Amino acid sequence: MADFNRRRALISGGGLAALGAIVAASPAQARSLVGWNWSPARSVAGNGNGTDPHWVWDSEADPLLESLFKRGVIPKVNEALWNWERNEQPLPSGLPSDLRDFMEHARQLPQWADRDKLERAAEFNKSRGIYLNLCNGPGGGILATAIPKEARSVYYSAGGADMEDRVAKTSLFGFAVGSLDAYRPEGTCVVECVKTRLVHAAVRHLLPQSPHWRNGAEEEIPISQEDMLVTWHTLPTFAMRKMREWEVPMSDDDAEAYLHVWQVTAHMLGISDEYIPATWDAAYAQSDQIMARNMGPTPEGVKLTDVLLSQLAEQTSPLSLSRPLCNALARYLVGDEVADWDGIQREPVWDNVISEAWPMLVKFREGLVPLPMVPEVAWTIDEALRKYILFYLTKGEETKIEIPTHNRPE
Numbered sequence: 001m002a003d004f005n006r007r008r009a010l011i012s013g014g015g016l017a018a019l020g021a022i023v024a025a026s027p028a029q030a031r032s033l034v035g036w037n038w039s040p041a042r043s044v045a046g047n048g049n050g051t052d053p054h055w056v057w058d059s060e061a062d063p064l065l066e067s068l069f070k071r072g073v074i075p076k077v078n079e080a081l082w083n084w085e086r087n088e089q090p091l092p093s094g095l096p097s098d099l100r101d102f103m104e105h106a107r108q109l110p111q112w113a114d115r116d117k118l119e120r121a122a123e124f125n126k127s128r129g130i131y132l133n134l135c136n137g138p139g140g141g142i143l144a145t146a147i148p149k150e151a152r153s154v155y156y157s158a159g160g161a162d163m164e165d166r167v168a169k170t171s172l173f174g175f176a177v178g179s180l181d182a183y184r185p186e187g188t189c190v191v192e193c194v195k196t197r198l199v200h201a202a203v204r205h206l207l208p209q210s211p212h213w214r215n216g217a218e219e220e221i222p223i224s225q226e227d228m229l230v231t232w233h234t235l236p237t238f239a240m241r242k243m244r245e246w247e248v249p250m251s252d253d254d255a256e257a258y259l260h261v262w263q264v265t266a267h268m269l270g271i272s273d274e275y276i277p278a279t280w281d282a283a284y285a286q287s288d289q290i291m292a293r294n295m296g297p298t299p300e301g302v303k304l305t306d307v308l309l310s311q312l313a314e315q316t317s318p319l320s321l322s323r324p325l326c327n328a329l330a331r332y333l334v335g336d337e338v339a340d341w342d343g344i345q346r347e348p349v350w351d352n353v354i355s356e357a358w359p360m361l362v363k364f365r366e367g368l369v370p371l372p373m374v375p376e377v378a379w380t381i382d383e384a385l386r387k388y389i390l391f392y393l394t395k396g397e398e399t400k401i402e403i404p405t406h407n408r409p410e
């Protein structure tokens with residue numbers, strides 16, 4: 001998968017991330033001169049050539065999408081793929097043969113995929129759904145807006161102009177990973193991953209043509225393997241760290257199974273096996289190395305955060321999860337540094353209430369404290385989250401992941 005191009009290398013100095021937090025305090029974008037020193041021995045592959053993932057993209061999908069764009073066949077491909085929905089479903093007829101060959105190969109689970117662990121992860125996702133949905137939905141969404149390269153690429157790609165649809169499409173993916181049948185034949189995870197891999201390759205082709213994106217871009221091609229890993233850590237790694245912080249009881253087997261479903265998902269999204277952490281310790285070490293240098297404020301991130309929080313407030317307004325309450329929930333989830341980068345307003349009343357109410361709700365759910373100790377507002381959040389998720393589940397039914405054909409309109 002290596003697509004190594006030193007011509008594009010732009011290395012600026014900076015410190016290594018501090019250990020512990022998902023985002024350590026060091027300047028965004030700062031790349032250590034050592035670059036990348038996470039050993040491939042810690043990956044699911046167990047070995048590799050150690051290439052810095054900052055300079056690696058997707059050498060199988062990228063040239064393919066470039067060729068499909070040149071041939072003007074993307075709308076036809078989208079039409080053909082519209083009803084390709086389930087993992088077991090044969091590919092539709094009418095696909096160009098090079099795309100078909102790629103997809104037949106890309107839809108295969110890696111040899112190291114373990115069916116028993118995937119089943120266990122599905123059960124874990126079900127029992128821990130409320131925490132996972134909060135972390136991977138609003139939590140991951142707000143974190144992503146504090147990743148300058150992701151915020152800018154989302155903002156200037158076609159989907160940036162219609163965030164409700166974009167969130168619905170991303171939720172389709174999130175619910176696919178979290179569902180009971182994720183990687184079973186009747187599930188949809190393989191399909192959503194392969195489609196997303198095609199979307200990302202299309203973005204690598206389209207975005208460099210956007211004058212807005214080009215103006216502030218650090219490199220010519222978006223969505224490197226390092227970028228993919230950064231986003232990946234905002235999902236399972238962030239969620240696992242939060243669940244540990246909230247003291248959610250969990251067996252080692254469950255934690256390992258949860259990691260496994262995301263390892264398989266990383267592979268299916270086109271992340272090379274030599275970068276996929278084999279253990280939680282390896283994941284934490286990798287996240288500590290790459291998160292800080294990839295996070296920081298951007299005007300686009302601030303705008304996207306505002307849209308996301310307005311949507312959360314709007315969808316849950318009948319339950320009086322007001323915008324100030326949403327701001328406080330977001331700040332509680334992502335922490336002060338990221339919240340400030342994202343321009344999330346401080347809420348003197350709610351900020352304190354949330355940080356007391358949420359851990360109580362977790363403790364009650366886990367049978368560790370009795371009901372009277374749970375503040376009323378905790379139930380409002382609990383209900384509001386359900387409503388929010390239901391909204392995007394319904395929205396998700398109306399939409400499908402499609403290969404974009406253009407950038408955000410001027």
Ligand code: HEM
Pocket residue numbers: 149150151153154157158159160165166167169170173196199200203222223224227228229231232269401402404
């Ligand atoms: C599209 C997931 C990493 C930028 C998508 C879609 C999904 C997705 C499900 C399809 C939904 C849609 O079309 O709106 C993921 C996951 C990632 C990841 C799970 C990593 C684990 C990244 C990164 C970037 C990025 C690192 C940029 C630095 C985009 C863009 C689109 C997209 C620009 C297309 C939006 C459009 O159609 O205009 N991604 N993504 N993604 N992703 Fe990602």
